[in-house]
Amino acid sequence: MATAILKLQDASIFQGDNLIISNVNLEVNRGEFVYLIGKTGSGKSSFMKTLYGDLPLKKGVGKIVEFDLDTLKEKEIPYLRRKLGVVFQDFQLLSDRKVYDNLAFVLKATGWKEKAKIDERINECLEKVGMASKSYKFPHELSGGEQQRIAIARALLNHPELIIADEPTGNLDPQTSVEVMEVLQQLNKNGNTILMATHDYALLLKYPSKTLKCDESRIFEVVQRKS
Numbered sequence: 558m559a560t561a562i563l564k565l566q567d568a569s570i571f572q573g574d575n576l577i578i579s580n581v582n583l584e585v586n587r588g589e590f591v592y593l594i595g596k597t598g599s600g601k602s603s604f605m606k607t608l609y610g611d612l613p614l615k616k617g618v619g620k621i622v623e624f625d626l627d628t629l630k631e632k633e634i635p636y637l638r639r640k641l642g643v644v645f646q647d648f649q650l651l652s653d654r655k656v657y658d659n660l661a662f663v664l665k666a667t668g669w670k671e672k673a674k675i676d677e678r679i680n681e682c683l684e685k686v687g688m689a690s691k692s693y694k695f696p697h698e699l700s701g702g703e704q705q706r707i708a709i710a711r712a713l714l715n716h717p718e719l720i721i722a723d724e725p726t727g728n729l730d731p732q733t734s735v736e737v738m739e740v741l742q743q744l745n746k747n748g749n750t751i752l753m754a755t756h757d758y759a760l761l762l763k764y765p766s767k768t769l770k771c772d773e774s775r776i777f778e779v780v781q782r783k784s
């Protein structure tokens with residue numbers, strides 16, 4: 558039976574007092590790869606921010622990786638984020654430290670203490686994104702695609718139940734976008750559940766998958782035409 562990792566019922570997304578999206582009803586099941594598409598300003602980022610606790614869910618019911626979004630307390634947010642891997646368009650790596658230290662920073666902040674275990678986990682995650690040889694590089698020594706792969710490795714560190722990627726290829730050229738997408742596809746094949754916002758239709762055509770569309774203050778599933 559399909560297990561819902563994310564379930565929203567009659568949920569509304571707000572930015573402050575402004576209603577951005579209303580009556581959202583959707584489920585994302587374990588193992589799925591789901592796109593969220595929609596024009597600039599249609600509310601994709603606001604929707605995703607609500608999922609990782611950056612915006613409160615003020616109306617409706619939402620459950621994500623065993624957390625209730627509608628009753629989520631401030632102090633629960635770090636624990637929710639540990640079960641999610643969030644990837645952003647602009648990578649958000651710390652520019653003053655090497656790749657290894659970017660990842661170690663996250664592990665230490667989430668309670669990892671033993672150096673050998675930290676090293677092992679960092680290496681495992683870098684291997685998953687094909688970046689094992691780059692751990693002693695600074696972010697500025699890497700290309701955009703490489704930086705995004707490091708950001709994906711960082712998202713994987715604490716075995717997330719859901720990866721939320723907000724326009725992960727938005728800053729990348731088409732060829733590099735495909736390379737990053739291949740990494741995400743591979744992770745999904747290995748069991749990771751992924752929700753990815755994008756407006757890159759070329760990727761959608763190349764890697765068809767369940768697609769949600771954000772339009773006119775609503776989110777609904779769209780059926781992709783074959784051919």
Ligand SMILES: Nc1ncnc2c1ncn2[C@@H]1O[C@H](COP(=O)(O)OP(=O)(O)OP(=O)(O)O)[C@@H](O)[C@H]1O
Binds near residue numbers: 597600
């Ligand atoms: N911090 C904010 N305060 C108030 N309104 C905001 C804020 N951020 C976004 N909005 C508004 O919310 C609406 C949705 O914006 P959002 O960034 O979620 O859209 P998006 O689909 O992710 O667009 P993009 O593709 O440009 O990131 C827009 O009308 C925007 O003006």
